[in-house]
Amino acid sequence: MKLTGTVVAAYGRQYRVELADTTTLLCFPRGKKSAIACGDRVIVEQSSANQGVISSIEARRTLLYRSDHFKQKLIAANVTQVIVVVATEPAFSDELITRCIVAAESQDIKVLIVLNKCDLSERVAAARAPLAQYEKLGYPVMMLSATQDSALLLPHLAGHLSLLIGQSGMGKSTLINSLIPDARAATREISEALNTGKHTTTHSRLYRLGTAAALIDSPGLTEFGLQHLSSEDIALAFLELRPLLGKCRFRNCRHDREPHCSVHTALGHGDIDPRRYAVFRSLCAEIG
Ligand SMILES: Nc1nc2c(ncn2[C@@H]2O[C@H](COP(=O)(O)OP(=O)(O)OP(=O)(O)O)[C@@H](O)[C@H]2O)c(=O)[nH]1
Ligand SMILES: [Mg+2]
Ligand SMILES: [Zn+2]
Structure with missing residues (x-):
């Protein structure tokens, strides 16, 4: 059958x-x-x-995966929203956030950033500061605590298959358990008790939230290779570069050290965040 x-x-x-x-x-x-x-x-x-x-x-609406020189690793299919989860502690990597955003943009997937563990109030300001650059680009940043007010997320989930992605320990699985009472996803407490190592979630898993929303929990990322993207894909995935593309002197400008490069001009004027530009260059260098 x-x-x-x-x-x-x-x-x-x-x-x-x-x-x-x-x-x-x-x-x-x-x-x-x-x-x-x-x-x-x-x-x-x-x-x-x-x-x-x-x-x-069946034909996929979207496909997210990681890749390096040696292998590809599928993350999730048919996702319509990527929720990048960071936390007030432990420290998170700016570069990894941008890589998640680039992966999402390359598939035309909506992005939402969640700053979790805001109950640790003395840490909020420092963790919030580096997120301003993404907000400036139009990516919504939600501040919440998985253990106290995860319901704040509900209005953003309706109608979406959302992927929770981020570094280990940010609270992705805790968020899942708090939103979906019978999910029983393993969280750090459990893995510490069982001594199963650093990453608590070992494989992606989809959970339904009523009939009109679903969430995918994924294992913590330590790196996010995007070697399957072309240099054009990468440039287009940086929203702040989009209006500048095609405006450099050289048609095949790599926005590195070429003269009369529109990206360099914007960088000089402070219109592009140097941290984002650095990630742009490292992504380009990787596909070399
Ligand atoms: N104070 C506080 N702690 C939290 C919150 N959310 C999660 N934690 C704790 O953070 C730790 C890591 O949570 P997990 O949900 O296992 O993290 P994860 O992102 O799923 O980690 P991986 O599965 O390894 O990727 C656990 O000890 C949680 O109890 C929160 O809102 N506030
Ligand atoms: Mg987890
Ligand atoms: Zn250029």
């Missing part, structure tokens, strides 16, 4: 697929090679009461 379902968890070569009646099947892909992501819509042939074989993947 052929059924349509949604991949709600992807671990190694096994996938948990949710069917229309909300039951789930443990599934394996047909054939050796598989590139299936959490959030994928798939056609499944049920092989037993609780198992099945994935025979095909």
Whole structure:
């Protein structure tokens, strides 16, 4: 029997697929090679009461993945909103935020930044300051505490498949548990008790929030390679560069040290944040 379902968890070569009646099947892909992501819509042939074989993947609306010289790693499919989760502690990386935004922009996905753990009030101001650059570009920044007022997020979730992404320890899984009471996602307390190491969440997992919203929790990022993007993709993913593209003297300007470069002029005028420009250059250098 052929059924349509949604991949709600992807671990190694096994996938948990949710069917229309909300039951789930443990599934394996047909054939050796598989590139299936959490959030994928798939056609499944049920092989037993609780198992099945994935025979095909439906066309994706969006696909997020990481890549370096050696490998690609799928993060999630069909996401319509990327929620970058940072926290008042531990410290977070500006560069990683921009990489998440670039990945989202390259797929035309909406971006929301959440500053979590705002209950640690003495740390809020320092953590908030570096986020102003993103707000200036038009990315909304929400300040909340997963343990106290996660409901503030609800109006932003309606109608979306949102991906929670960010470094380890920022509170992504805590947010999931607070928004979805029966989620039971493992959080740091649990992994410390079990001594399972630094990253608590080990694979992406989709959770439904009522019928009109869903969230994907993902493992903490330490790096986010974007080698699959072209230099044009990268430039277009920086909103502040978009109006400048095509205005340099050289058509193939790399906005590095070329004369009469519109990006350098804007940088000199303080119209572009030097930190963002630095990430732009490092992304370009990586695809070299
Ligand atoms: N004070 C405070 N602590 C929080 C809050 N949210 C999460 N934490 C704590 O932060 C730690 C990490 O939370 P997790 O939810 O496991 O973090 P994560 O982002 O899912 O981490 P990975 O799965 O490793 O990527 C836990 O000890 C949480 O209790 C918050 O709003 N306030
Ligand atoms: Mg987690
Ligand atoms: Zn230029």
